[in-house]
Each structure stands twice: as structure tokens, then as C-alpha cells.
Amino acid sequence: MTSDRDERLATPGLVMPEATGSRRMAWAAVPREVTARIEQVLGSPVAGAFSQPGGFSEGLAARVHLANGKRVFIKAASSLVAPAVANFHRREIAVSQRLPAEAPTPRLLDAYDDGTWVVLVFEEIPGRLPAQPWQPDELDRVLTAVTDMAEVLTPSPMDEAILSKPRLGGWLEIAADAATRAKVEKLSPWAAHHLDELVALEHNASLVGSTLLHGDLYPFNIMLTADRVFVVDWPHAWVGPRHCDAVTLLSSASLSGVDPQPIAERHALIRDLDPVHVNEVLALQAGFLLRVAAVAGPAADRNLVAMMTALGLASLRWLGQRM
Template identity: 65%
Template sequence: MPRATGGRRITWAEVPAEVRASIEKLLAGEVVSATSQPGGFSEGVAARLRLADGRRAFVKAASALVAPGVARFHRREIEVSRRLPGEVPVPRLLDAYDDGTWVALVFEDIEGRLPAQPWQRDELDRVLAATTTLARVLTPSPIDPATPAPPRLGGWLALAGEGGAGRLASLSKWGSDHLDELIALEEGAASSLTGETLLHGDLYPFNILLTPERVLVIDWPHAWIGAPHCDVLTLLSSASLSGLHPQALSEEHPLTRDLSPEPVNVFLAVHAGFLLRLAANAGPGADRHLVDMATALGTASLHWLRQRL
């Protein structure tokens, strides 16, 4: 697994004073220390705060002028987080701030850590069990279908239309050689992705917190409504980067073991298509940590699909 932190984070001290003051007002306390946190790729702030009275909180914030995409994701995450049922294993959203430029989410602070990478099998088993719980609690979706964004899946057809086959070949020669097959899988994806489950949509190790008792799933801006197996397949495709065999794991998991081959193949194709199109189209100004991660995750999904085909 490549480094799971973007290279464009800013510190709490770099947030404008008036924005910091407004967040302190939401918290009803003065921030006396702020510690930036690793994990994830969003530009902006991701910091654990300690208040003068000893309370703690976690804040993530971004400027729409500097990082408009991230600010848009933050606004969407606010809407999703406010609607998640209490039994969903996530940090509780305490409050949110939006002045039209700066957008911030304030969560309860969790004394947790990211899963070890490479995966330790006992930790992966805990997370896989949590995906079953998530699917049960979030089916049917508790959120109006108009709230989440469309899934970030697919890209082969667009990549071919953009003349990206050559760029793709530098990332995956097999993908370039089998582009027509991948496009065909993508074109038939709709029926395999349809469902009533609210999915996280970005279920990778850097979006998971472990405590001794709990598995918590963080960062929900890419939530979408679809088939319950999609989050499991996302997670399992990344496990191959740790030398684990995703096929064997999928044959044991209750959300995937009874699936016919087609929906699994389709999801792996569209999952890889999104990631490798992102990597293939990355310009010189792109965050290289993000590009490296997209390449690793996309080629891992494609490698699993290649084995299955």
C-alpha cells in the first residue's frame, strides 16, 4: 500500500483566525492544541483539537477558493453524516460550519488508529465483519436517494474516447490489451450495481479507525445507494496489496459468497476503471501520493479481475 496521506494538508494555525474563532464558538471552548492527523488525501485541515477545559474534538476543513472539490465533498459529507442512524459505527458529527468559502465538520474525537498495513488477518476479519453490520443497518438506505452523489465507478469508455490507451498501457498493459472487454463489462454494469443499501463508496484502510472494542468507518462524502456487496469488494481488492487472496476471502464473506461471477467481475472492472482513468489523466500538478494510491488500488482490482477471467 503506498503512503496513505495526501501531500497538501494544512495546519490548524493556517486556517483564518475568524474561521478558527467560529469553530471554537461551535465547540463552546478555546482550542489550546491541534495535532494534524495522517490518513486520507483531502486538501485542507484534518486535526485533533484539545480544548482548554480538557474536551477533545476532530475537525476537517477546507477552503472552496483553494480546494473547491474538497469543499464540495465536505458539504456532501455534512448532509450524509447528519442522516446516518445512531447505530452506524461512525464518529458522531458534533456540528458543522460553512461561511460560503470555508467548510468545516466537527466530530467527536476517537482514540483509535488506522489498520496496520500490510493487513493483519485478525484486523481484516474485524473490518470484514463490520461491513456485514453496515449493510444490515443501512438497508434500505436511511437517506433520500437525491442526497448522495453518483458512484465513482467506471472510466474505460471515457478513457478510450480521450485517446488514453497509451497512457493506460504505462499503468497496466493487460488493461490496455483488454480495453474492449473492460468497456463491455462497464456498459452492462447498471443491473449489477443496483440495490437499496447506503454504501460508503470509499472503503479503504485509510478510512477505517480501530479501537480495542470497535471498528469505525470515517469520511462519507462518496456515499451512494447500490448493491450491498460493493463495499466488501472494494475492501477486498485492496487486501491483495498485502499478499492476501481476495478471491478466497470473497468466497467466505456473507455478502459475496453466493454471488454469481458476473456482478463481481463487473464491479472489479468499473472500480478499476475509475481509479486508473484518474491516474492516467493526472497532470504534472496532481498530488503524486493520490496518483500512486489510485494506481496501486486500480491495478490490484484489475489483477483480481484478470485472475477471475
């Protein structure tokens, strides 16, 4: 199934964009009544707060040094300014409170929700984001941690009722709307010429499983310390097949010039699968990402749209090679 159109899958110059949203809030911009409430929760005045790169949520995301010498990481958002993010934070509170201690995640120390402001206080992880482009040793470390995480989180330790639906799929909507279809064709001529196959993969996909999945496992949601891997930001967790997070992570590797296929053929969560199950996840990822990127209006965070476009095209690149 090779043609000139297929060759365009190579997408020269496709790389990982800057992994930071454009709408982060500095500590000084948070209303004083909110910071005072945070200090009350922490039991100490804040001596310094340092906004962090990585991730795309609006609002505060800062490493905070307290006057009593302790350090924490704080996320906060206003329902009036960023209602979707505030709701994500509410769901992340519910998920984080129920994650087992064995999971490679930061501990939620405290949280509050006054109806407008939603605040989460985590233990500070003295680490950094993985280097981009991916370094082979760091990618190996993270993939090993993903395998271990799937063991810890199977079966899921929490009721699905508190979780979100998986952020997957979009080809059915793309196919049904001419304007969106035209925008996606500009992003990926290959997708436009394989739309029927992508719709079929989405329509026939099976997401049955019992593993608690992160649901957004890309490099900007991973922290590395000297000896551990932490997975952060859990509002999009869902329950499904245990291979999905590993496929998601590997799909980003081609943005670093890494061929994910040989790695997948060796990986414990993927190597024994029917190949169609991997193809389904890749199609579902790309459909979600590219549909959202295509319909994003002028008010959307352009950094986020660029990231979703790049990750969606990366999933299609790997899928096209497999097909």
C-alpha cells in the same frame, strides 16, 4: 485465457503507498477568523491541534484538544483553495447528519459553512488506522463490520438526491481517447489487451440495490479501537448493491500480499453472488481509478495519484485472476 501479458498482472512490488495526501493544512495555517469561529462553535478555546495521517483531502484534518478538557476531530477546507474538497465536505455534512446511530461512524457534533470555509466537528475516535500490510485478524474484524454495516444501512436511511453518483467506471472514456488509452497501457499492459472485455463489463454492469454504501472503503477510511470498527469520510456515499463496499475493501488486500478470492468465497455479502457481479465492480473500480490517474496533470497530488494507481492495479489483479 493465459498469456505472457497476463503474467504481468502480478506487478511485482505493488504495495499500498503512503496513505496521506501532501496538502494537509496545519491548525496554525488556518486564518484566525476561522479558528475563532470554530472555537465559538466548540464553546472553548483550542489548547492543541494535531494534524492526522491518512486520507487525501486538502485542508485541515486534526485531532483537537480543548481548554475545557474535551477532544474532537475537525475537518475544514476553503472553497477558494480547494473547491472540490469544500463541496465534498458539504455533502459529508448532509450524509453524516442522516446516518443512523447504529451505523459504525463517528457522530457529527457540529458544522458550519460561511460560503468560503466549510467545517465539520466530529467526536474524536480514540483509535488508529488498520496496519498495512493488512493483518489477518484486523481484516477479519473489518469485514465483519462491513457485513453488519450493510444490514444497518439496508434499506438506505436517506434520500438519494443528497448523495453523489458512484465514483465507478472509466473504460468507455479510456477506449474513446487515444492519449488516455496510451497512458493506461503504460500503467497496465494487461488492461490494454483486455480493453474490449473491460468495456463490456462496464457497459453491462448492474448497480441496482437499496443499500447505502460508503463508496470509498479503503484502509485509510477505517479507524480501529480496542473493540470497535469505525468507517469515516462519507462524502462519496451512494445507494446500490450491498456487496460493493466489501468488494472494494477486499480489492486492496492484494497490496498486502493477501489473495482476496478465498476470503470472498466465504464472505456473507459475496459468496452467493453470480461471479459476474463481482467482476463488474472490480472493472468499474479499476476504470475510475486508472482513468483519473492517467489524466492527472502536473498539479495533482502525487501521493493521491500513486494511491489511485496502486488500488486500480490491485482491482485488475484480482479481476484478471477471476477471468
